[in-house]
Amino acid sequence: xxxxxxxxxxxxxxxxxxxxxxxxxxxxxxxxxxxxxxxxxxxxxxxxxxxxxxxxxxxxxxxxxxxxxxxxxxxxxxxxxxxxxxxxxxxxxxxxxxxxxxxxxxxxxxxxxxxxxxxxxxxxxxxxxxxxxxxxxxxxxxxxxxxxxxxxxxxxxxxxxxxxxxxxxxxxxxxxxxxxxxxxxxxxxxxxxxxxxxxxxxxxxxxxxxxxxxxxxxxxxxxxxxxxxxxxxxxxxxxxxxxxxxxxxxxxxxxxxxxxxxxxxxxxxxxxxxxxxxxxxxxxxxxxxxxxxxxxxxxxxxxxxxxxxxxxxxxxxxxxxxxxxxxxxxxxxxxxxxxxxxxxxxxxxxxxxxxxxxxxxxxxxxxxxxxxxxxxxxxxxxxxxxxxxxxxxxxxxxxxxxxxxxxxxxxxxxxxxxxxxxxxxxxxxxxxxxxxxxxxxxxxxxxxxxxxxxxxxxxxxxxxxxxxxxxxxxxxxxxxxxxxxxxxxxxxxxxxxxxxxxxxxxxxxxxxxxxxxxxxxxxxxxxxxxxxxxxxxxxxxxxxxxxxxxx
Amino acid sequence: xxxxxxxxxxxxxxxxxxxxxxxxxxxxxxxxxxxxxxxxxxxxxxxxxxxxxxxxxxxxxxxxxxxxxxxxxxxxxxxxxxxxxxxxxxxxxxxxxxxxxxxxxxxxxxxxxxxxxxxxxxxxxxxxxxxxxxxxxxxxxxxxxxxxxxxxxxxxxxxxxxxxxxxxxxxxxxxxxxxxxxxxxxxxxxxxxxxxxxxxxxxxxxxxxxxxxxxxxxxxxxxxxxxxxxxxxxxxxxxxxxxxxxxxxxxxxxxxxxxxxxxxxxxxxxxxxxxxxxxxxxxxxxxxxxxxxxxxxxxxxxxxxxxxxxxxxxxxxxxxxxxxxxxxxxxxxxxxxxxxxxxxxxxxxxxxxxxxxxxxxxxxxxxxxxxxxxxxxxxxxxxxxxxxxxxxxxxxxxxxxxxxxxxxxxxxxxxxxxxxxxxxxxxxxxxxxxxxxxxxxxxxx
Numbered sequence: 003x004x005x006x007x008x009x010x011x012x013x014x015x016x017x018x019x020x021x022x023x024x025x026x027x028x029x030x031x032x033x034x035x036x037x038x039x040x041x042x043x044x045x046x047x048x049x050x051x052x053x054x055x056x057x058x059x060x061x062x063x064x065x066x067x068x069x070x071x072x073x074x075x076x077x078x079x080x081x082x083x084x085x086x087x088x089x090x091x092x093x094x095x096x097x098x099x100x101x102x103x104x105x106x107x108x109x110x111x112x113x114x115x116x117x118x119x120x121x122x123x124x125x126x127x128x129x130x131x132x133x134x135x136x137x138x139x140x141x142x143x144x145x146x147x148x149x150x151x152x153x154x155x156x157x158x159x160x161x162x163x164x165x166x167x168x169x170x171x172x173x174x175x176x177x178x179x180x181x182x183x184x185x186x187x188x189x190x191x192x193x194x195x196x197x198x199x200x201x202x203x204x205x206x207x208x209x210x211x212x213x214x215x216x217x218x219x220x221x222x223x224x225x226x227x228x229x230x231x232x233x234x235x236x237x238x239x240x241x242x243x244x245x246x247x248x249x250x251x252x253x254x255x256x257x258x259x260x261x262x263x264x265x266x267x268x269x270x271x272x273x274x275x276x277x278x279x280x281x282x283x284x285x286x287x288x289x290x291x292x293x294x295x296x297x298x299x300x301x302x303x304x305x306x307x308x309x310x311x312x313x314x315x316x317x318x319x320x321x322x323x324x325x326x327x328x329x330x331x332x333x334x335x336x337x338x339x340x341x342x343x344x345x346x347x348x349x350x351x352x353x354x355x356x357x358x359x360x361x362x363x364x365x366x367x368x369x370x371x372x373x374x375x376x377x378x379x380x381x382x383x384x385x386x387x388x389x390x391x392x393x394x395x396x397x398x399x400x401x402x403x404x405x406x407x408x409x410x411x412x413x414x415x416x417x418x419x420x421x422x423x424x425x426x427x428x429x430x431x432x433x434x435x436x437x438x439x440x441x442x443x444x445x446x447x448x449x450x451x452x453x454x455x456x457x458x459x460x461x462x463x464x465x466x467x468x469x470x471x472x473x474x475x476x477x478x479x480x481x482x483x484x485x486x487x488x489x490x491x492x493x494x495x496x497x498x499x500x501x502x503x504x505x506x507x508x509x510x511x512x513x514x515x516x517x518x519x520x521x522x523x524x525x526x527x528x529x530x531x532x533x534x535x536x537x538x539x540x541x542x543x544x545x546x547x548x549x550x551x552x553x
Numbered sequence: 554x555x556x557x558x559x560x561x562x563x564x565x566x567x568x569x570x571x572x573x574x575x576x577x578x579x580x581x582x583x584x585x586x587x588x589x590x591x592x593x594x595x596x597x598x599x600x601x602x603x604x605x606x607x608x609x610x611x612x613x614x615x616x617x618x619x620x621x622x623x624x625x626x627x628x629x630x631x632x633x634x635x636x637x638x639x640x641x642x643x644x645x646x647x648x649x650x651x652x653x654x655x656x657x658x659x660x661x662x663x664x665x666x667x668x669x670x671x672x673x674x675x676x677x678x679x680x681x682x683x684x685x686x687x688x689x690x691x692x693x694x695x696x697x698x699x700x701x702x703x704x705x706x707x708x709x710x711x712x713x714x715x716x717x718x719x720x721x722x723x724x725x726x727x728x729x730x731x732x733x734x735x736x737x738x739x740x741x742x743x744x745x746x747x748x749x750x751x752x753x754x755x756x757x758x759x760x761x762x763x764x765x766x767x768x769x770x771x772x773x774x775x776x777x778x779x780x781x782x783x784x785x786x787x788x789x790x791x792x793x794x795x796x797x798x799x800x801x802x803x804x805x806x807x808x809x810x811x812x813x814x815x816x817x818x819x820x821x822x823x824x825x826x827x828x829x830x831x832x833x834x835x836x837x838x839x840x841x842x843x844x845x846x847x848x849x850x851x852x853x854x855x856x857x858x859x860x861x862x863x864x865x866x867x868x869x870x871x872x873x874x875x876x877x878x879x880x881x882x883x884x885x886x887x888x889x890x891x892x893x894x895x896x897x898x899x900x901x902x903x904x905x906x907x908x909x910x911x912x913x914x915x916x917x918x919x920x921x922x923x924x925x926x927x928x929x930x931x932x933x934x935x936x937x938x939x940x941x942x943x944x945x946x947x948x949x950x951x952x953x954x955x956x957x958x959x960x961x962x963x964x965x966x967x968x969x970x971x972x973x974x975x976x977x978x979x980x981x982x983x984x985x986x987x988x989x990x991x992x993x994x995x996x997x998x
Contacts, residue, residue, distance in 0.1 A: 019750045054771030249890035260681050446683050457728050457740040458780040469751045522762035539755050543762045548773045
């Protein structure tokens with residue numbers, strides 16, 4: 003899917019309208035925007051926030067659709083209402099029973115990279131030559147402020163591989179019937195965070211997304227952890243492919259315990275980190291490196307390999323487990339297994355899931371029950387999620403989560419029933435709002451706290467995006483607002499406000515807020531005839547309102 | 554953990570910015586008052602720079618007089634000072650010296666507006682970035698029970714009439730954890746980009762509607778009100794025509810842009826009390842580099858050129874600004890086989906401003922002999938970072954309630970790096986314009 007110049011200019015205008023062109027941006031090949039390059043940190047404790055005292059009555063069906071996935075499309079609330087929440091949860095816990103063939107056909111047609119292997123990707127999407135780069139620069143008018151965002155390259159190179167993965171992810175979130183599955187893919191992509199712009203990962207993250215995250219998102223945690231440890235993208239991201247006998251590189255050994263399994267307070271020491279790093283020596287990726295700028299034979303490149311010659315085969319003691327010398331690859335396999343079954347891991351994963359699906363302040367009792375399920379079922383993620391999503395705590399969790407930029411972008415597209423020719427504009431929107439897919443530099447993943455994302459900068463981005471949706475200015479995306487309203491006999495301003503509040507929010511808002519919306523679009527009050535030219539402000543305002551920020 | 558070697562180098566290469574020489578702070582210079590604020594604060598404006606990733610303090614401020622430095626560092630060693638050798642350490646006091654790319658700091662140091670504290674840091678033993686950053690930004694090493702950040706608690710503790718949304722500003726899309734607290738801080742990417750876009754009539758209606766819908770008392774609503782106020786304030790600033798004073802040239806990088814924005818906000822009199830900016834990429838596990846190769850040299854240049862440009866730009870107001878830098882931890886003394894360094898412990902902090910008793914490297918040097926190293930082979934910490942920040946809070950921000958800012962820390966040991974007492978001389982109008990000597994062009998290496 004090469005970007006035509008016309009499409010590029012559309013994207014440019016869209017980005018400009020969303021956040022303004024970053025005035026610092028210059029043409030920088032393979033350089034992510036700086037906000038995403040810098041280390042940004044956040045606490046592990048939530049900053050206690052509360053919703054407004056006058057917020058109106060919740061609609062739990064909407065909460066369910068927002069939590070399990072990315073919010074309702076027209077008709078979804080009625081569907082859940084009809085079969086009941088528990089039945090809907092069970093259906094979503096078995097995505098293999100949900101037909102998604104229309105989407106899958108479209109993905110296969112539009113995004114061929116999704117099914118390719120590492121060598122094939124590198125060969126078919128090589129780095130542009132100097133001449134091609136110059137050509138691209140000229141094509142982009144030599145003044146491409148989005149170059150820093152990797153947007154606007156017309157040559158099929160690694161940027162195209164990255165863009166296809168981002169677009170496919172967005173499209174799945176917007177279109178898939180398997181909403182919980184897509185949401186879990188997002189969850190695990192944060193948990194096993196990989197920065198797509200590091201070296202070979204321009205190609206390898208596509209493999210990781212398919213063979214690690216999607217393959218095991220609802221399976222056994224132990225399988226997921228092992229697959230991630232052997233994922234060439236992870237081996238690249240956390241430097242384990244450079245971890246060799248002699249002087250070990252501790253990076254991955256630390257993060258697998260701190261961030262992927264036990265949690266920082268899960269009971270390991272600096273000595274465990276050092277010893278585990280030794281156990282991981284020799285876990286490598288087949289050459290040649292995909293980042294090599296010259297075109298080599300990449301047929302067998304980019305795969306996991308255990309290199310015995312680089313393995314430190316001495317005796318080790320890790321987490322109290324003695325590993326005799328000569329253990330080879332089994333050293334690390336044993337520890338991965340121990341980590342996957344450690345009680346700290348059960349609790350750590352349970353808490354994180356509860357935080358994602360129930361509340362920024364996870365209720366301890368539910369965390370305990372989810373951790374117990376984890377232990378009883380040998381880390382069966384479907385069972386753990388069942389415990390969480392069938393709980394009383396979940397059933398009473400309205401207004402306890404706030405959308406992150408990605409949730410917001412996708413849920414708005416779904417709410418207005420957007421039909422997209424491609425998903426590039428929305429992928430760009432998410433990048434610009436600071437939650438670019440696979441763009442998080444540090445291994446902790448994007449923070450899952452409303453308080454981390456709701457700030458002046460974040461809200462302004464949401465408001466501008468709401469205006470772009472409301473005025474139909476998302477490139478190559480059809481949003482038919484007047485068509486949606488046609489059947490509803492809207493005559494007065496009051497009718498229109500009622501219709502759109504229901505269409506987007508599916509619940510009543512406080513009468514004060516209703517009056518404020520009416521006053522904004524009409525000076526004649528709710529009985530005045532509805533003026534169709536105010537439709538875009540009306541829809542934008544509801545999407546931008548505090549009511550649409552809750553997940 | 555993240556190898557940004559290529560991108561960083563390209564970043565600097567692409568800009569072609571020459572470094573501005575550092576500008577000494579003339580001791581005789583009259584103090585010039587700032588533009589009127591929303592409401593004057595009690596003390597200096599604090600600028601807080603976080604070097605994300607664990608910067609290698611041993612190669613920033615090199616203990617060239619410690620022979621054990623050279624015993625541990627081979628491929629990564631910076632040569633002892635020698636006149637005429639531009640690749641050698643820039644000597645400060647016969648024992649410590651600056652990395653050659655930090656040369657712009659030398660003049661500020663000599664003008665007594667830059668102080669250095671070595672072997673400083675957080676006493677918590679964590680070698681985790683996120684733990685260590687978290688503890689440092691909370692200001693509570695080893696304790697995560699308090700959800701607020703140290704700056705957030707400071708803002709909460711001082712009585713002020715300042716209701717400006719720019720009272721506390723964090724550069725970037727996510728607010729720095731140190732700013733977290735009941736006083737809402739503004740996260741900002743840039744001044745020019747901060748407004749609603751679209752058809753003017755629609756924008757006007759939207760703004761009215763948003764102001765009405767965000768009038769509530771919840772968290773989201775409060776942030777919305779702040780956003781609307783910020784839009785109104787920033788609209789008054791001619792954002793695109795900002796010309797730094799005294800010919801200062803900020804690096805054309807996100808960090809440089811952050812500093813320029815902070816400078817503009819302070820000069821615009823929007824009531825800035827605290828501003829935070831980050832510079833990332835210091836996690837140099839592999840190919841750290843020494844002078845021009847690898848990850849770190851270009852980053853050091855960006856850091857040095859950014860701060861010296863800020864110093865030049867803010868020259869007239871440096872007597873009301875205190876800038877401090879920190880990083881979550883230093884790096885292992887012994888270099889690793891990948892010509893990089895792993896996570897360490899003690900590190901260096903820089904303090905800059907007109908009220909800094911600069912020109913000196915503070916702190917006790919624990920030494921780099923194996924017997925003196927901490928944990929797996931790290932520089933030991935002899936100065937708790939809270940001693941440095943606490944002194945700034947008390948002496949320069951005029952807040953003596955240190956128990957609120959750094960709870961459970963009682964053994965403050967100030968090094969007397971800052972002038973005591975917050976006093977602002979009245980404005981002197983019509984004073985002779987200050988001639989800024991333009992120093993050499995210590996270009997980006």
